[in-house]
Amino acid sequence: MEILQTKLGADHPDTLTSMANLALTYRNQGRWEEAEKLGLQVIEARKMKLGADHPDILTSMANLASTYTNQGRWEEAEKLGLQVMETSKMKLGADHPSTLTSMADLASTYWNQGRWEEAEKLELQVMETRKTKLGADHPDTLTSMANLASTYWNQGRWEEAEKLGLQVIEARKIKLGADHPDTLASMANLASTYTNQGRWEEAEKLGLQVIEARKMKLGADHPDTLASMANLASTYTNQGRWEEAEKLGLQVMETSRWEEAEKLELQVMETSKMKLGADHPSTLTSMNNLAHTWNSMDKKTEAMDLMQTCVRLTEMKLGVDHPHTRSSLLALDSWQK
Template identity: 45%
Template sequence: MSRILQRDIYRLDDPGLPTDQVTPPDPDPLAAARYSCIHWVDHLAKSKPDEQPQYEDLRDGGIIDRFLRQHYLHWLEALSILGGVSEGILVMSKLNGLFQPAVEHNWSACLSTLEGHGDSIRSVAFSPDRSRLASGSNDRTVKVWDAATGACLSTLKGHGSDVWAVAFSPDGSRLVSGSTDGTVKVWDAAPAACLSTLKGHGNQVNSVAFSPDGSRLASGSRDGTVKVWDAAAAAYLSTLEGHGDSVRSVAFSPDGSRLASGSHDDTIKVWDAATGACLSTLEGHGSDVWAVAFSPDGSRLASGSRDSAVKVWDAATGACLSTLEGHRSDVWSVAFSPDGSRLASGSGDGTVKVWDAVVAACLSMLECHGDSVTWVGFSPDGSRLASGSGDGTVKVWDATTGACLSTLKGHRYHVWAVAFSPDGSRLASGCWDGTVKVWDAAAGAYLLTLEAHVSSVRVEQMHLQTLKLREAVLGREHPDTLTSIDNLAETLRNQGKYEKAEQMHRQALELSEAVLGREHPSTLTSMSNLARVLDSQGKYDEAEQMHRQVLKLKEVVLGGEHPDTLDSLNKLALVLGSQGKYEKAEGMHRQTLELREAILGKEHSDTLESMDNLADVLDSQGKYEEAEQMHRQILELKEAVLGGEHPDILDSLNNLALALGNQGKYEEAEQMHRQKLQLSEAVLGKEHPDTFTSMNNLASLLCDQGKSEEAEQVFR
């Protein structure tokens, strides 16, 4: 562009001539620079290395500095002629974002680690004045923290089971929590006293939300209902019934007049928050709806689903305005920017996508996480975007350019919840390891660590205690009691106590069938849990029968093409393979793969899983050539979808190497094993157990070829 752009490039000699009256000369000097004029900053942003806090070309005296000093006005003139002034404004905003420093290169951004919970943290929320932070945990407590010092101000006890949701009232005086014990509690946030316990749900509470004026409270439950409460009087106002399965997410409209709920029945419902009347049912998703969010003006509603799609709806009419496709796995979180112009979505495919919420175009895809993105949210001013992930990190992005500003490391496990402070200066994250961390993306100073953890034996004791209490208070046939039986059984299974776990799952299934019916989702879950523990004990015949029952029921209740039905078909195929019934297993895996490709797409994580499973059963039958071709397809798709350095690539490289070795293609197999080892060392580190496995596999192959000296070199 520097060689082409100049003053009055079309020799018009009339600076006030309207652009629609401009006739390009022949040849057109802008013909070769048309694309560059509009998109040069996009290419610069994507080529900026994340590891360099100071990009050479952006420094004073660099090529960008020289271009802008010499040709800035010439460039604007060219944009005007090309009709691209609006794009030029956006481009300058993106360019400005590239000058922002990357925090993690200069300091740790962690302000404090708040470790006082005894189990996983499911939800976090700042108070409106950002002075306090609340966290809800599976240890059955809510903790309130001083957001500046990290000191625990109070521990709110009273729930009988996991706390899945917390929220402050708009004035910050009250705090609400929702639990798997089926209750909602309202607390005085300052003296730390329980003001009221709202009972009425028949199962766990998944989501809670205050109305914008703080007068009402909504709760969504696994019992399939939404309840609305008077937050001050602690009085029950209404039950919103109509969903056919668990309600996962609830949200008030900005004016408080409407309430939206997303459910595992694949629908979103919009309710009149005053009367409880269902205004509209939004149908179109092909699976569970995980998240709902209103636009700031309340005119639109966004939803994220297990079907990998994001949908934007007209909140008044219920019409689907657009379907945003591109994710390859569940969409766990959606959020509008403060001005409503953009929409962010976080997915199980490890990416964050930023969309133009008006024209339904993908503006950017943010790819850096190594696991599911469980939460996304804009800063209050809309300039930044934060994402929390199953890879244990929180990332802060420039919401305009898509540049990663900082990666906040310190959590050891999945990050389940993230929240910006009202002024956007701090960020809180809650993790599976029971910790809350507070971050400052600008200054970054580590303050304190408070330790407390619970062993698996203690978790078992807690589940047992909860079960006894629920049996005594609620009765053995109450849905909450059934949940406790299943929870205890799963804890036993995780500890390898399979016989006890089997007994508990059989009890839960028997009671669930009697109380809820054979086709109820909770009953199907109990059947699946029992089948899984039978698998773990090698009782494959009985497990197969149980999986067949679940599959048959899901085909009747959900339909043969529902993702949950396909999941059961996949599990049945796996247990057939475990019994050596390879031909039947192969047929089922092919059926699952064909349906997942048609419904979810070839690049969806479930489809890739089916390809892996089919390749494995082909290996088991000695069909090595076909297995090799399948492994190559999987590797090619994963490299395209996840990138060449994603940890999942390691498994695919290993599987392909083994398939080649099984056919005696030792040279190519050796090349694959070396590639996997090199990648494992770079991605996971030389001391990671998977790296040692890669070394062993390579050494074993070398020994098979009689290259014992080279095999020894692998471990040196």
């Protein structure tokens, strides 16, 4: 970037591209202020050089919106995301891949705020357009289907979530393979849908498949493998199958590096509290995760205290009947037995 600035000038397209790349590197490290500062410089320079509605400017605006999203600055992310989406529609067309990406990004901003209806509306449009434009089995189409299924799941619309989840699994098996990480992720999501409906046998069957496939594909000590084992242990706990739950929980504990996990999860939780607020959905998720880690480390008192706080805040933020509230309550209930 420095060489290009000296050699070609601060507003040369190649210089601006290098600045945008560096901003992306900062963003991936969580260095939000530096990413934002550089991102704003790129946007202003490109506006002067290329015009306000040039595709390159839309890309840099979308990147900056993503930086805001990662900080939980929802209003700024939404405002910028709407600009990108509307300009993309006018400039590139409603069914252009870049337009659809901007719609999906905006839907994600709504999703992270629990604005399910707005997220759903956009996700449906993206899914239908991608089906027509790219085909029903295209990876991007399947990703949008999985996103919509997740939105249904968060609203407790189990039948719709299940129907869409099954479609994604079957298509990914054919397109990517039965042991592809994306296929396994969609299977894990469907198992979670079954768990939330109390369909224990189906949840167990699918959970076991995911564990075995992840062990072979990723290894027994991979975080995704351990997460699927922990999920199955939770399924056993909810059925009162204490010995099986304990056995699986011990396997996870013996394989996991709990101290490192605890340290990271504490950092995530504290940063989320400061940046997003104590009752933000992402903060609540990090609290839930840390509580489970403490329970697995036999820090029972700390785990229950944190989970009680998590339940109280989740009830206030998302409602008593929300899947996340019910899941936290089930965990807390099982720990108290």
